[in-house]
Structure formats: C-alpha cells, structure tokens
Amino acid sequence: MMNATTESPACQLSADGSQQVNVPITVARGDGIGPEIMEATLKVLKAAGARIAIEEIEIGEKVYGRGHLSGIEESSWESLRRTKVFLKAPITTPQGGGVKSLNVTTRKTLGLYANVRPCVSYSPFVATKHPTMDLVIIRENEEDLYAGIEHRQTDEVYQCLKLISRPGTEKIVRYAFEYARLHNRKKVTCFAKDNIMKLTDGLFHKVFDEVAAEYPELENEFWIIDIGAAKMADTPEAFDVIVMANLYGDILSDVAAQIAGSVGIAGSANIGEHCAMFEAIHGSAPRRAGQNVANPSGLMLGAVQMLVHINQPDVATLFHNAWLKTMEDGIHTYDIYKEGVSKQKVGTQEFAQAVIDRIGQKPSTLKAVSYQANVVEAGEPKKTYTPTVPANKQTVGVDVFLHVKTPTDVEALAVKLQAAQLPNLPLKLISNRGQKVWPNGFAETFHTDHWRCRYENKEGQSISHKDIVTLLANVDAQGLDFIKTENLCTFDGEIGWTAAQGS
Ligand code: NAD
Numbered sequence: 001m002m003n004a005t006t007e008s009p010a011c012q013l014s015a016d017g018s019q020q021v022n023v024p025i026t027v028a029r030g031d032g033i034g035p036e037i038m039e040a041t042l043k044v045l046k047a048a049g050a051r052i053a054i055e056e057i058e059i060g061e062k063v064y065g066r067g068h069l070s071g072i073e074e075s076s077w078e079s080l081r082r083t084k085v086f087l088k089a090p091i092t093t094p095q096g097g098g099v100k101s102l103n104v105t106t107r108k109t110l111g112l113y114a115n116v117r118p119c120v121s122y123s124p125f126v127a128t129k130h131p132t133m134d135l136v137i138i139r140e141n142e143e144d145l146y147a148g149i150e151h152r153q154t155d156e157v158y159q160c161l162k163l164i165s166r167p168g169t170e171k172i173v174r175y176a177f178e179y180a181r182l183h184n185r186k187k188v189t190c191f192a193k194d195n196i197m198k199l200t201d202g203l204f205h206k207v208f209d210e211v212a213a214e215y216p217e218l219e220n221e222f223w224i225i226d227i228g229a230a231k232m233a234d235t236p237e238a239f240d241v242i243v244m245a246n247l248y249g250d251i252l253s254d255v256a257a258q259i260a261g262s263v264g265i266a267g268s269a270n271i272g273e274h275c276a277m278f279e280a281i282h283g284s285a286p287r288r289a290g291q292n293v294a295n296p297s298g299l300m301l302g303a304v305q306m307l308v309h310i311n312q313p314d315v316a317t318l319f320h321n322a323w324l325k326t327m328e329d330g331i332h333t334y335d336i337y338k339e340g341v342s343k344q345k346v347g348t349q350e351f352a353q354a355v356i357d358r359i360g361q362k363p364s365t366l367k368a369v370s371y372q373a374n375v376v377e378a379g380e381p382k383k384t385y386t387p388t389v390p391a392n393k394q395t396v397g398v399d400v401f402l403h404v405k406t407p408t409d410v411e412a413l414a415v416k417l418q419a420a421q422l423p424n425l426p427l428k429l430i431s432n433r434g435q436k437v438w439p440n441g442f443a444e445t446f447h448t449d450h451w452r453c454r455y456e457n458k459e460g461q462s463i464s465h466k467d468i469v470t471l472l473a474n475v476d477a478q479g480l481d482f483i484k485t486e487n488l489c490t491f492d493g494e495i496g497w498t499a500a501q502g503s
Helices: 034-047 061-065 075-082 100-110 166-182 202-214 225-233 247-260 297-309 313-328 348-357 410-420 463-479
Strands: 001-006 011-013 019-021 024-029 051-058 085-088 113-120 135-139 150-152 158-160 187-192 220-226 239-245 267-271 277-282 393-403 427-432 435-438 450-456 481-493
Touching: 024 034, 024 075, 024 450, 034 220, 034 297, 034 313, 034 348, 075 085, 075 410, 085 297, 085 313, 113 166, 113 247, 135 166, 166 202, 166 239, 187 202, 187 247, 202 220, 202 239, 220 225, 225 239, 225 247, 239 247, 267 297, 277 297, 313 348, 313 450, 393 463, 410 427, 410 435, 450 481, 463 481
Parallel strands: 024 051, 024 085, 085 277, 135 239, 187 220, 187 239
Antiparallel strands: 001 051, 011 019, 113 135, 113 267, 150 158, 267 277, 393 450, 393 481, 427 435, 427 450
C-alpha cells in the first residue's frame, strides 16, 4: 500500500532563497513505537526546511498479517526502487510461521551492504560512564549467520549456515577505511573470532589486513572479538571505527549505544551502491508503544544521516545542532532522564517540539556540527571489491553427515561406513558436533544424533562427483540416513576445510 503525501510540494526555497527540487524519499512508520517516533522526526524535518517529497509505504505487522511473508508489498518495492532513499521506523518481526525479517530482506534486496552506527556520548548532559566515547561501528549487513539458511537436520540438531564471502568482506572493510578517511577518523579496528572459525572469520581478518595495507595513513588493529568486546564495554574511548561481521555488529552496536547513554539515541545508515536506508538502531519496543514516552532521537539522528546523504548539509546542520542543544538543555525522555543531570522529563512529541524550538541554535558545551556539501558517502562510487580469480579447485574427499540415533556403538557404525567406502575414498574419521569420536575416541565425549563421516583420498588425488554418488549409494545400502554432504576441496593446493577437533 503506498500513499504519496500531499504535504510535500515538488519544489521549495532553500535557505539562500534559490528554488530547489524536493528529493523524493520513501517513509514507513513501522510498528510499536515506530509511528510516534516517525511523527516526531517528520515534524522536525519539516520545521528544519528539509527539501523532501515523501512517499509513504506500509510495512510490518499489518502487511505480514495480510500474508506477505517479508512484511512488504510489491508496490512498496516500486517506491523504494524509484526514490532510492528510505527513512524507516522500526517494525516488529512476527515469530515463526515461515516469515522473514523485513529488515534483513530490505538490506539484502537493495544491496545495502554497509550499516553505519555512530555511538557517541553526550556527557555531562546524558549520564554515561564513558564521557569521551565517540566511535562508529561499521557492520556488514548482508551475509554471515544472517543469510537465513537454517535447517533442522536430525531429531536433536539444528543448523544455521555462516556465509562469509571475499567480495562481501572486502566491500565492508574497504567501506570502513573509506569512511575513516572521509570523516577524519584515525584508526580502524577489526573484531572477529578467527582463533575458532579459522576459515570464515579467518577470511575476514585476512581481507582486513590486505585492505589496511592500502591505507597507511590510518592506524589499524585487530582484536579477537570476546576480549575486544570486553575492552569496548570498559574503555570505548580507545576505539574509533570498528568493522565487524553482521551478528557481531548487531550485538555490539546495541551495547555501544547503551553505554553511551541509551539504545534510544543511536541512528543508523544502511548504505548500498544504489539505495540507502536510514533508521534507529533499536527495535519497535512494543511495551512502550502508544504512550508517547519513546525517545525519537535514534530515528532523528538517522534522519540527519539521510539529509547528509541527499546533500542537504544546511538542513542536516540545523537539525543536528537543534537536537544537540535540546540534549544540552536537559530536555530528556524517560530513558536518559536522570535526577540532578536532566532538567525536564518529556514525552516523544514534546521532545520533538523542544528540538523545533531550538532550530537555528547551537550547543555551547557539546561540539556543534557543520556538514559540508557534496560529501559523497564512502563506498558508493569507488572501487568496492576486487573480482575473484577462480582457483585450481580439486575435490579430494567428502564429509557425509548422518542422522543416527543415540546411544550408538561408534565402532559398529565405523564398520558399516568402511563397508561403504571406495578404494580411492576411504573412511578417515567420524566426528560428533565437530569432535573426533573415531578412530580412538574418548568414552567421555558426549554424542548427539548428528555424525560427520569424513572420506578422504589418502594421496590428495582428485575424486569425481560420480565417486561421491557411488559412495552415497553404498552408505544408503548400509541402511544409514545421510542428511547432507560437504565436499573437501583444495584451491590452488590450499586446503579448504578445517580439521576435526581432537584429530
Ligand atoms: P527494542 O530495541 O525494541 O527494545 C528493547 C528495550 O529498549 C525496550 O523495552 C525499551 O526499554 C528500550 N528502548 C528501545 N528503543 C527505545 C526508545 N526509542 N526510547 C526508549 N527506550 C527504548 O528490542 P526488542 O524488545 O528486542 O525488540 C522488539 C521488536 O523489535 C522485535 O520484534 C524485534 O524483532 C524488532 N526489532 C526491529 C528492528 C528494526 O526494525 N530495525 C531492530 C531491532 C529489533
């Protein structure tokens, strides 16, 4: 369902008196607190003189309710593809029922690969333990565990595929360095867990090091994410720009926003090569809906990022400085209101009015902003990734995954699996949840009903697809329930799989 609002004329006057064409943007009011914080944000956009022509679309709960599994209708995609700019309030994702997250769908469908989340403290006006914190999390937005490829494989085991691609990683890491350069940041940090996920997070780390070498003027560093996250929560001022994969960035940007003052005060830009989407980092907070209490600041700061993106730095500057002055004047919603620090506790719409009343003013203690014209957001027009040169790929084995109920006699299982093997594809090992249980397993190791059986050519010689098909027919003839296979391949001689734990 799409409505073009009648409030937005095609043209209007800018601050210098020249007539300017209004930029079409798509707006969605969302669910829960979404409509209230969007109303507040649109009021300030209008008062600040944003030169925009709004097309409204409906997304979220009501659209899911009409049977659209991604919470968005075809006509809304048409609006998004036409305007290429989306100001979006949070939505509620229904549980179960085969529905897909609209947020993930929108980001991936429109190729919005970079999620930019500034997390800044506004001390002494907003209470925080980290008064000088000013960091930006650049979150990869399209892959990782958010590929949404999940399967129940056995009675006991469920699987979610973590996909990390070289182009996807290079795009986000390059974006982070370009962003740092463009915004006069000094350092880019990478968080990953490559000590455990050696291939996926290992690729993320490797590509980070490769791209970092192209930006010698910027400091770079790498942290294993567990200790990096602890350091960020304890000493966020030690960080500047942090780049990370999707799930890590999703979690840690909420942490960073919360320790800066509130999850309610961080905005976010989702940038792609063709389109961009702007939103708050928080969700629809259904428990707070309809009470006029939610903090609209996250969406307001997302709207400021949008104004910069559509090259209206004058309006972005007016809006942002008025918001900073409101913070400084202690006019706060419940989530950041603190006795002795804040001056007045206000609701969502009163907060918006306070920002409108301060348009044209600047903060005196907090640093005022001054956006420049034609700041091209990093990642848009430049080189984003290097096309991959195909390697010499050899298939030298296969992991066959089985569903075999427990308790199982592992030696008896191995006998059946060996009966199925081919001369050039002998059984090498059996593992359970990645831990080797044959040969020489430990009686203490816990077993689920999910078994990985590795067949590998001893000399590293190539095997054929036909060999794999024959092997599977043999496994089937042994009465074993195979649930999937993964080929073991080398790429230019480099092994493309990990060893089993304990092997
Ligand atoms: P949430 O961010 O909606 O709310 C968590 C808590 O944070 C709230 O109870 C509230 O105390 C506080 N909070 C959040 N935003 C606030 C604001 N603007 N002002 C004041 N306090 C605020 O997280 P949740 O409860 O885990 O998720 C609720 C729903 O939102 C879920 O359906 C989830 O899928 C969805 N969600 C949507 C988006 C999005 O649309 N971009 C993002 C995250 C979660």
